[in-house]
Amino acid sequence: MVKPEKLQQRFNLYVKNKNWFTPKQTVVIGVSAGVDSMSLLNLMMNLPAENKTQIVVAHVNHQLREVSDEEEQYVKTFCDNHGLTLKVAHWDIENHPQNGVEESARKFRYDFFLEVLKKYHGDILITAHHENDQSETVLMRLIRGTFINHLSGIKSVRDFHGYQLVRPLLHFKKQELKQYALDNAIIWYEDETNQDLAITRNRMRHQLIPLIEKENPQGVAHIADFADQVELMQKQNEYLIKQIIKQIDDEKRYDLNQFLSYPEYIQQGIIDLILNETVPNQFNLSLIKQIMQLLNNRTKPQGQVQLAHNFVIKKQYNYFFVEKIVKKQISGLKNECFVVTLNQWYSGNHFKWMLTDKSDYHDELNKREATIYLSDEQFPITVQPTKNDDKVTLKDGGHQMAKRVFINGKVPIKDRKQSQTLVDSSGKILAILGYRESVFSADVQKQKYVLIIK
Numbered sequence: 001m002v003k004p005e006k007l008q009q010r011f012n013l014y015v016k017n018k019n020w021f022t023p024k025q026t027v028v029i030g031v032s033a034g035v036d037s038m039s040l041l042n043l044m045m046n047l048p049a050e051n052k053t054q055i056v057v058a059h060v061n062h063q064l065r066e067v068s069d070e071e072e073q074y075v076k077t078f079c080d081n082h083g084l085t086l087k088v089a090h091w092d093i094e095n096h097p098q099n100g101v102e103e104s105a106r107k108f109r110y111d112f113f114l115e116v117l118k119k120y121h122g123d124i125l126i127t128a129h130h131e132n133d134q135s136e137t138v139l140m141r142l143i144r145g146t147f148i149n150h151l152s153g154i155k156s157v158r159d160f161h162g163y164q165l166v167r168p169l170l171h172f173k174k175q176e177l178k179q180y181a182l183d184n185a186i187i188w189y190e191d192e193t194n195q196d197l198a199i200t201r202n203r204m205r206h207q208l209i210p211l212i213e214k215e216n217p218q219g220v221a222h223i224a225d226f227a228d229q230v231e232l233m234q235k236q237n238e239y240l241i242k243q244i245i246k247q248i249d250d251e252k253r254y255d256l257n258q259f260l261s262y263p264e265y266i267q268q269g270i271i272d273l274i275l276n277e278t279v280p281n282q283f284n285l286s287l288i289k290q291i292m293q294l295l296n297n298r299t300k301p302q303g304q305v306q307l308a309h310n311f312v313i314k315k316q317y318n319y320f321f322v323e324k325i326v327k328k329q330i331s332g333l334k335n336e337c338f339v340v341t342l343n344q345w346y347s348g349n350h351f352k353w354m355l356t357d358k359s360d361y362h363d364e365l366n367k368r369e370a371t372i373y374l375s376d377e378q379f380p381i382t383v384q385p386t387k388n389d390d391k392v393t394l395k396d397g398g399h400q401m402a403k404r405v406f407i408n409g410k411v412p413i414k415d416r417k418q419s420q421t422l423v424d425s426s427g428k429i430l431a432i433l434g435y436r437e438s439v440f441s442a443d444v445q446k447q448k449y450v451l452i453i454k
């Protein structure tokens with residue numbers, strides 16, 4: 001078969017093979033005025049009749065850049081000229097947060113996309129994420145450290161509040177999209193914040209990816225293929241583990257002896273899947289390890305490990321199961337490890353404490369208040385019994401051991417034994433609760449939280 005040369009032809013063929021779109025469907029396309037989404041919009045407009053959908057364009061004016069209004073006007077004119085339905089949202093400046101602007105902008109964007117889907121009875125949301133975005137995402141996660149599941153990167157199709165979210169360009173290169181726009185005289189706006197090397201993604205884009213492409217021009221495509229293979233293996237794995245779970249499942253109580261008859265790597269797969277169905281994306285390796293230890297400890301017939309959102313995994317003699325616990329307003333399980341739920345009070349030694357994202361939280365009656373800057377990757381935050389050699393970070397960048405904190409604070413031995421340490425997903429110590437907090441410098445890339453001790 002002769003390989004079609006033109007991007008539009010390749011796109012048509014790709015879409016046809018994937019069977020994504022039919023003429024009866026209405027798709028909402030997120031169009032920012034950048035080259036990726038302008039090209040996507042044109043590609044979608046020029047699909048052959050059998051795959052051509054109704055199009056609704058959704059544009060968000062984030063009011064973050066000087067050209068925002070100009071971009072909005074351009075999208076409006078483009079849609080007018082082509083008879084396309086357009087819905088615009090303004091993210092008012094007074095609603096911009098001081099920190100975590102990107103994250104809030106994303107939330108605003110996707111909330112708006114959902115609104116547009118509902119309003120126009122849409123079927124599918126489409127965004128213009130492409131092969132380079134995919135490779136950058138996979139590399140960032142790989143370098144930062146992640147579960148293998150997350151190396152499948154951006155999904156080409158996923159559920160979005162009961163609608164479908166499709167990214168049809170994940171196997172198309174940025175450069176191809178640019179060339180398509182140039183060939184077809186499509187105007188676009190450049191986002192100059194994409195040049196800012198303080199942003200991890202931009203360092204991947206401008207520093208790492210060019211090196212990879214120099215090594216092998218197909219390197220970026222290979223990373224995207226790798227992500228596809230991970231996704232495939234994930235699906236295969238999930239299918240097989242589900243079969244095993246069926247065998248040990250007695251109405252959501254799982255047979256411990258049968259569970260223990262499997263090798264540890266399968267046990268871990270079972271736990272991953274059971275937990276992910278209850279509280280998705282909340283687990284780190286240390287939590288999984290604690291659960292594995294509890295279930296494999298034959299000398300301890302009963303026990304529990306607390307999960308996020310008030311769930312616990314409980315071991316009871318021959319069974320284990322996940323359970324939601326109804327809590328009083330103040331809760332906490334002393335000397336056990338658990339995941340912290342934001343904005344919830346927990347009981348400590350002689351105090352209660354809370355980690356809140358309400359950064360303006362302040363109360364004269366608080367015993368202590370500490371500002372903590374955290375990125376998304378640092379979650380889940382967990383609580384563990386304090387060890388003498390736990391180290392908090394001091395203002396000068398030095399460290400202090402828990403033992404020293406206790407001695408300086410004249411903390412009685414009895415209380416030291418009850419003490420709890422707050423740690424992030426990488427094991428970094430955020431605070432020895434009630435006694436000493438690590439000192440964080442303000443970081444615009446991170447979100448501000450407050451640890452309150454009352």
Ligand SMILES: Nc1ncnc2c1ncn2[C@@H]1O[C@H](COP(=O)(O)OP(=O)(O)OP(=O)(O)O)[C@@H](O)[C@H]1O
Nearest residue numbers: 030031032036037058059060061106126127128129
């Ligand atoms: N202002 C906007 N208005 C409408 N759609 C947008 C806007 N910004 C981005 N999009 C859509 O989202 C896609 C991804 O945009 P971008 O790469 O800037 O976001 P991201 O933060 O990397 O990804 P995401 O927000 O989807 O996780 C764009 O190709 C476009 O389809």
